[in-house]
Amino acid sequence: MQRLIFLCFTLFTLQAQIINALVQDFCIADLSGPETPSGYTCKPSANATASDFVFTGLRVPGPKIALIKASVSPAFTAQFPGLNGQGVSLLRLDFDPKGVIPLHTHPGAAELLLVTQGFVVSGFISTANQVYVAKLQKGDSMVIPQGLLHFQINGGGNAAVAFASFSSEAPGLQITDFALFGNSLPSDILEKVTFLDDAQVKKLKAALGGTG
Structure with missing residues (x-):
């Protein structure tokens, strides 16, 4: 019995050592290579700098999309290589009056929306065709379950701003209308x-x- 316990303990220890040996602190995306279902390959960690872990692209709105009267500014792996393999990402939404983000889905991630200015009407549709809609004001959040159709609309007469975080560095996007x-x-x-x-x-x- 003691020999069996010792053997099991030894195997467990070896397995833990192997797993730990495979774990890396980070994997900064090498954007010069192809994107695969498991992400980008890593650039050498010896070449990493602090700037690989900082993204400043959400300070200001991105280019306005005339059709939807809004701008969408992503911080996904393609824009922020330090996110590669981390399972998180961000997005900034800036709405003109009457701005709208039409029905769309993120197949690879759940979304957490935070309103930082104005009012935003946000909603999603479950696979049972149940509709969940709420009018959010500054400081309010709403979670959008993974893969479900959802939308955001400016809910007031002035500009509105919201940030969305995702449970993936590459959440994917499919806009229903397009x-x-x-x-x-x-x-x-x-x-x-x-x-x-x-x-x-x-x-x-x-x-x-x-x-x-």
């Missing part, structure tokens, strides 16, 4: 799957850059 109307999916198919008439489909394709 997925349907911003590509080459034939109009006759779209009319069947969306129950829209030909004029509506063509109008949306024209607005969102679709063809066919």
Whole structure:
């Protein structure tokens, strides 16, 4: 019995040593290489500097997107290589009056939204088609479960700002409107799957850059 206990303890210790040997403090993304499902390869840790762990791109709004009257400023791995492998990221949203972030999903992450200026109406739709909507003011937060369709709208008459954090450094993004109307999916198919008439489909394709 003692020999069995000793053997088990020895195996456990060896396993722990192997696991610890494989653990790295960090993996700064080498953006010159390809992105894989498990992230980017690491640049040599000996070449790391403090600037690899600092991102200043959220100080000011990003370029305005006229169609949605808002700007979206990401701090994902592609913008902030130090996030690679850390399982976290950020996004800044700046809304003009009537600004909107249309229905979209992040397949790879849950989202935590924090309003820092103005009012934002935020909501998501569950897989049971239950709708959850709330009007958030400065200091309020809302969690968006992973992979669910959701949106944000400026809920007041003035500019609004919010920051979103994600449970992944690469949360992914698919905007429903562009997925349907911003590509080459034939109009006759779209009319069947969306129950829209030909004029509506063509109008949306024209607005969102679709063809066919």
